Amino acid sequence: MIMRFLHTADWHIGKELGAYSLLAQQTAAFNEIMQIARDEKVDAILLAGDLYDRAIPPTTAVNALEDMLKALNLTSELPIFAVSGNHDGPARLGAGKEWREANQFYLRTELAEAFVPIEFGNTQIFMLPFLDPLDARIYYEIENDSGEMRTINDVMTRVVADMKNEFTPGMQHVLVSHYYVTGSRNEDYTLTSETTSSVGGLKGIDVNVFNDFDYVALGHLHLKQASPSKNVQYSGSPIKFNTKEAQSEKGVFIVDIDDTGVNSKWMPLHPDKDLILLTESFETLIDADFYQQYERNGANLFSIQLTDQPQVSDLRKQLVDIYGEIAEIQFPKIQMEMNDVAKRLKEQEEVSNQTLIQEFYEEVMHDKLNQNQMEIIEQTLIGLSREVTD
């Protein structure tokens, strides 16, 4: 019996670039994934974490993800094996999961659930949500200062050993999970990926930990090239989230598993628009000789990094008039100045309030604080903190 899975991950529903929502592109990519699942007659979906972009996604994202899950699991009756990733809030995403399970939608958000595999055809499917070594030490009742289980590789070694106790001989074994896994094959790619080895304070996991699994469906890194081996793979995200991924192809894996082995094939997705990064001065950006080399006005999505700091009042308007859809306009110079202020504040241990106010201001004004404003806030916070301690 061959079991056929569609492996996808890192949907990051609700993600925005600047104030630009990616929801339309994410929905289009999802519809392509649905079509592939139907055309390829897959038996189930492996969804390897980061369903949402944040622990508290906006309600538009909640509605969008729910629509996708309903289409897959309720309308198309496709079983789903899913875990929460580091971007998901386990409690919020996991609310109601026990009811979903009755319709073969298995969503794991806690470590304890990782040791209860689901028997599905001739496979045993294990699901391990993203967790911190601290969570694992609590689960295994290990003292924090014992020196045990310090790294995520330590944790995974123990978790996989406990999973193997549940292995039924003669069945195939699949794991769905969401971590940074390294192997000889992917070192170059993981280094250039958005997610570096230090994210979340976690070092990587050695791919050899998973040798006894027939297939490991990973999420976390957004490029399939980051896959450490042919049996331990990242599907990557369905759409491009940043300009480092501009040259890469997005897609899903179709994975066939039986007792003779694993075969996976890559199925590319076809986004209707690409994400193009422009790092130029304002003068260059508004020069017809420059911009006419790009398809514009909705054909592409532009992310602009200004190399200068032009004093133009309708800067955004001018750029939108030329380029059409602009995801974000970044001012690296101003960012650097803000970082300087933040650094000084950190030394005064005021950074968290400052950061909160920055975020609050950006949310309310859809604009960043300038140097002058930052200094007013800095002085105010220092004044307030003196008030409090007086």
Add this chain to the structure above:
Amino acid sequence: MIMRFLHTADWHIGKELGAYSLLAQQTAAFNEIMQIARDEKVDAILLAGDLYDRAIPPTTAVNALEDMLKALNLTSELPIFAVSGNHDGPARLGAGKEWREANQFYLRTELAEAFVPIEFGNTQIFMLPFLDPLDARIYYEIENDSGEMRTINDVMTRVVADMKNEFTPGMQHVLVSHYYVTGSRNEDYTLTSETTSSVGGLKGIDVNVFNDFDYVALGHLHLKQASPSKNVQYSGSPIKFNTKEAQSEKGVFIVDIDDTGVNSKWMPLHPDKDLILLTESFETLIDADFYQQYERNGANLFSIQLTDQPQVSDLRKQLVDIYGEIAEIQFPKIQMEMNDVAKRLKEQEEVSNQTLIQEFYEEVMHDKLNQNQMEIIEQTLIGLSREVTD
């Protein structure tokens, strides 16, 4: 065939008084409700809105509510008929509701769902979530400036008429909903209730709108005395949320319905501690002759309103040492001064930022801003607004 329901509402899971979490009391009350449901052998639970206290509840509240729903519906196999209230976020609370429904947990969060009754024994159960007249005008495709459906009473008249089209003759008809409903019986109580007729900009609904229902299980008002008739009732909240309710009894209704009519009985809950309001000067509060009249040190929960503004640095500590558990200490005098500042700011159209910063400060510091701090922020906001418009 007699159908027996347990009618409860307004759980407000996640609610805090000041920084004091009510979760322990809410869990104790829930356990009592579970016991009543078992002892009374009810056929189903009617849960009339405000399951959560806020649209984005803390994860402790998510986990607590999910535990309660699992205990009721998955462990005890009790059907639940529930609606979202004005405190619930319909999208977040409603996520996954389609899967819950397979186990007879019916949760309605949208108007469109109100016209699909569930046949349950000899009853047809309709569920109408809280909504704004604006939502109804969108649903019914009524122009905002048409003058139609201005009030919630207009909306309810139309909604009930549409529900009646779905009535199966010979069955009993039950509605679960979450609104401010007025009748001759309850006028005194609704006026003194926390929720006044102007909350949410909504006027009340005339109880006579519901004449064709056998029973209407309401949420929204927190005292059973606010019930407009014996067939249109508020169960009230399971625990006391504010000191205006200090004299009232909390509980649930057990409602028997068959073709001969409706019988409901009140089942009181027995909180292990009461909420006691003290409005006194600091001097009185620390006077043994005064405080010895109360059971203290965990036996009761105190809400303190200071009538003066004492210059005591360890005020909270002194009061906690005497009274044990204190939910909140209010300073009405300082509040009035803050209102004065807010009023001045409103005239300068800066009130919303000011309010946000106040709330932010209170959340971070668990303390209120004093007059001096308020003035610094006022000046800063004015300065910032000049920066922005420059």
